[in-house]
Amino acid sequence: MRAYAAFTAKEFTEYTRTYKLLVIGLVFLLFGISSPLAAKFMPEIISQFMPAGIEITITEPAALDSWMQFLKNISQIGAFVLVILLSGIMAGEYSRGTLIHILTKGLSRKTVILSKFTAAALLWTGAYLLCFGVAYGYTWYFWRKTVNTPGLAEAITALWVFGILLTAITVLGGVLVRSSYGTLLFTGALVVIQILLNMLPDVQDYNPIQLANGGTPLMQGQLESGSLIKPMIVAAAGIAICIIAACAAFNKKKL
């Protein structure tokens, strides 16, 4: 347990001193600020650029628009930034051979994987909470009462679970592929497979990709509340499988 805590702490030192924490913090902070602002001022900006004489009616922006912006930003660019930052999670250790000292000191290989996953999941959770907190503050400032849009809790939780799933997949990819480009490719491929599977209506209800895509339709009322629970269960199983597989594969890796 002490070894686990020590190695997890080492991961955080690494995030801080290699500026990963700074990068992800700034990116997510920016999204937290820009999502509500974009929702609020987009109609004005658009009308400024309209040629004279053309009239379009834009509905008054609402808290829902702010949250839609938030979900879109985080599920796309935010997730991408996360995966890029984590792609070197194993590759750096493999290529520099830094794990040799650690493992020959008796740290179990399982602990290495669990520590790395814990630290990465905490990194994502922290960045996500920061972004959400800021977005919530601005949304409340602009729209007050409607800030708690129906379905918000479910949509937010779903996207968080999706981030954890991405983290777990990236850890597994890192163990299997050894290089950071390979890891990116591995995670990308698994996401693309989920997108392709989503074309099958039967799979849709269970597909974890719904956690990233389903928030907006849920809050607009196109999806019933509670319909993201099944994908969340599938994602949880997927997270467990990825981590168990990563431990098993890492036990067989030569260093």
Next chain:
Amino acid sequence: MNILEIEGLRKKFGAHQVLDGLNIVVPEHSVFGFLGKNGAGKTTTMKIVLGLLKADAGEVRVLGEKVEYGQTSTNRFVGYLPDVPEFYSYMTPKEYLRLCGRITGMTDKQIMRKSEELLELTGLKGVKKRIGGFSRGMKQRLGIAQALFNEPKLLICDEPTSALDPVGRREVLDIMEQVREKTTVIFSTHVLSDVERICDRVAVLNDGKTVMEGTLGEIKERHRKNSLLIEFTRKESMDRFMEEPLFRQLLKQSKREGSQIIIHTKDIEQAEAEIIRGLNETRLMPSRLEILEPSLEGLFMEAIQ
């Protein structure tokens, strides 16, 4: 008590048989030199001992306990220094040692005490910069510090001196001399002068097998050849020596190299007496007359032929 026993170890990389039935025994409290040319399988052997590589056949025991591939509990007895030790470059040496200590389950107090002691030993005390800015010699010394951190019974060093300048090499050898009382040291190298300086036992690896093993004294004794070297400063003296009928019998088994001649004989004292008498009679004065000791280099070259 043997600290390390290797029996019938085999390992193949592709079509290349790196280890082919290797047997080695290392007794406690020795400094064991593990020799062999580049690619002889020294690193492979060490990695198998550490459970980092899987052997095709054979058995390795550390303090009587069998080594398992992957997760081996025998590593609690072992400290390892790889040929090029790599650390987290964003840490300071103190932080790195603290991580090592926590991983092995030491208390913060123990970690503090041990860090002080080892940073002192390796001359890194007071170094506050991050490891990223270290020279190779400093990294090597930090490598020793981390390898000794959990007070191992066995310290395995993979070519600890080969990438260092003479000063760095000396420092590393000095440190290894100092720790020999507390721990058994195995170190692989192809620098023979390092071996002569600090090892008491050696094994020479060639074609995946040990071709020579024992204490340095034993090996030299076993390969002693009764040879005498005579050297003249001037070529004419040498020619006269060669033609002198007094020495004809002795010169039957000899080899001339420039102004030197090496004479092989069964009874070295008898031959020496004869030569000195003869030299005295003929007034031929050599600049050197010496009984040849086998050199480690000569033995090594012979062993790996």
